[in-house]
Amino acid sequence: MGDKKHDILDLVRKYHQDRTDDAEFTPGATPLLASGATLNEDDRVALVEAALEMRIAAGASSLQFERRFARFFKLRKAHLTNSGSSANLVALTALTSPQLEEYRLRPGDEVITVAAGFPTTVNPILNNGLVPVFVDVELGTYNTTPERIAAAIGPRTRAIMIAHSLGNPFAVEEIAQLAQDHDLFLIEDNCDAVGSTYRGKLTGTFGDLATTSFYPAHHITMGEGGCVVTDNLVLARLVESVRDWGRDCWCEPGQDNKCMKRFDMQLGSLPHGYDHKYVFSHVGYNLKSTDLQAALGLSQLERVEEFGRIRRRNWQHLREALDGLPGLRMPEPTPGSDPSWFGFVLTVEPDARYTRKALVDHLESRRISTRRFFGGNLTRHPAYSDVTYRIAEPLTNTDIVTENTFWIGVYPSLDTEMIAYMANTIIEFVRAAH
CATH class of the missing domain: 3.90.1150.10 (Aspartate Aminotransferase, domain 1)
Incomplete structure (x- = not known):
């Protein structure tokens, strides 16, 4: 069986080589796109290998990608989602968790963001009953500034959620310090900026949470896909719950009873011992990716x-x-x-x-x-x-x-x-x- 798989993947490589368009660039005739995926034969092989193994849901490749992606940022946790938009939704929704007690975001609280951008940075604010506070940007960098953020802070401001515009970092170290000084959460929308640095440190590593997109336009692609990264284990657990239907259990699909208390808990007003795999602590979603996506992501991450x-x-x-x-x-x-x-x-x-x-x-x-x-x-x-x-x-x-x-x-x-x-x-x- 192993030899057959090897033969198939060799054929996939040959197929890719045969299909590769080596046409010369013709000025004015060859389309020059604004963005797009850059894919090679390793990417095609990765996808076909995952398909051959019928890894159609989140599994081993997803976990491997999460670990490698977290390691890339030198952070503790990464959680894959089905898009960058979902990553933004999951990240902000996690901050509304009752488990954060007095720190949680509540309806009517304000979140500072920019008006010049993509709607999926703003929509999670509205989806959670929060109030966007819009600030202006600077021409040239197309980012806002710490001074603009500071002036926008009001009595109900609880968080800042802004994107690094077109890969250009905003002054994230200063804004992170501003957030800390005012007890605000900071979410970095890092979807356009994977690999960018500010003061020698990768963007996506300054905030409480950061998000990434793997849509074909972005720095690496899974076709569709996104990720939430964080160094905060409490927030990581909330992100996982919101992404995975809102469930309280942290076992991976196919695993059981890692906590050794699966049938010995009392949560909510449920009967004692209610199966922990079916206890829900958040109003969540199913926003996971698949191993097909993750297999492509692992190949892309190499480059x-x-x-x-x-x-x-x-x-x-x-x-x-x-x-x-x-x-x-x-x-x-x-x-x-x-x-x-x-x-x-x-x-x-x-x-x-x-x-x-x-x-x-x-x-x-x-x-x-x-x-x-x-x-x-x-x-x-x-x-x-x-x-x-x-x-x-x-x-x-x-x-x-x-x-x-x-x-x-x-x-x-x-x-x-x-x-x-x-x-x-x-x-x-x-x-x-x-």
């Missing part, structure tokens, strides 16, 4: 540092090539940071002789994909027209981002020839406009 190097190289090439172009605000890394960039973000200045739309249309016509800065000002979207939130300050820069900002790709499948074409396309357009 996370390589991917980061290529992202940095591509970003730096664009930054140097486009520097000084009239009418364009260049992106800037947060001081003290080394971003593993998710994208290259540009803002067309109000006095430019061209518009964002004209530049974007030009790029798209040359098969260079663009993306807006996610939702821009989320308070202007119909989804949030009837929800309760507080705006801590005028969202001036957030509105500029909404009108005039977009980004292009730097992901690892883009080589130096492609990046040079992207830069030259922008340079030619801007020079023609002037």
